[in-house]
Amino acid sequence: MKIKTRTHNICKILKAIYPHVKTQLQHRNPFELLVATILSAQCTDKQVNSVTKKLFDTLASPDDFVNASLEDIEKLIRPTGYFRNKAKNIRNCSKMLMEKYNGDVPGTLEELLELPGVGRKTANVVLGAAFGIPGMVVDTHVKRISKRLGLTKNTDPAKIEFDLMKIIPQKEWNDFGLRLIYFGRAVCKARKPNCPDCPLCHLCEYSDKSA
DNA sequence: CTCCCGATAT
DNA sequence: ATATCAGGAG
Structure with a gap:
């Protein structure tokens, strides 16, 4: 055949x-989806969801992440594994969002791939779920x-x-x-x-x- | 190719 | 007790 x-x-x-299918990653906006997806590297969605409620309750915007200490971020995301890399990536990513995109998540594959901790899998998840762009x-x-x-x-x-x-x-x-x-x-x-x-x-x- | 790490299945 | 799961960066 x-x-x-x-x-x-x-x-x-x-x-x-x-x-009907949709991402299992809980999120209320593109930024939360981006962070949740970075956290989902080598980790189940279930495990990610177990930390994001409290995480986003504590740190809601890219600005919050930039101003938070790495230690605080690490503590909040620890159960997702690779927490030192992820904390660093999410904070640097937030910084780039602030500096280049006025705190918004960019909507193209090329721009998303520039962000720390964002590879093709993460970029395509965000494109599809947050922007409805085929990926x-x-x-x-x-x-x-x-x-x-x-x-x-x-x-x-x-x-x-x-x-x-x-x-x-x-x-x-x-x-x-x-x-x-x-x-x-x-x-x-x-x-x-x-x-x-x-x-x-x-x-x-x-x-x-x-x- | 190696390093990064916790959670869960076996 | 240990093998296996789950992406990205250097």
Whole structure:
């Protein structure tokens, strides 16, 4: 079967299972989403949400983060891991927002990628969820599942991003990434993928058909 | 390629 | 007790 038609079938099935998808990261504005997404590096959304309520209650704006001590920020975000790097990144990021964007979050991929602690995954999450701009988020779930499904042969997330953009219609980019993430958490898990109950089993090169 | 770190599954 | 999970920077 051709890659595009196979992909189309995969899209259709995922859309039927997860009709409405959105980031699980709790946020009330683009800045909170940006911070939450930086925190989500190598960390589950659930874990991020467990710290952001108190974090944003204490520090609400880029200005607040710039004026806070690194120690205070570190203390608030510690459970998300890599807290020294993240605290530094979020504060420097806030400083750049103040200096270059009047405290607003910029709305292009290029500008977002300039921000400390913001890579392609984070930038695409913010583009999609805060600005409604098409972007293909390639996190660990998207990477794992794309490879298992045979949608890419690449290992580099940026290359996977471009591979997926070629075979998925642009309108679907944001939702497709989100759906793979939902699907990755529930079925196509890193440790014990539930192949026997998988709705994509027949379209999958990886699937364990023996069970 | 290495470093950064806590939480959870096994 | 330890392996595994989860992105970005240098």
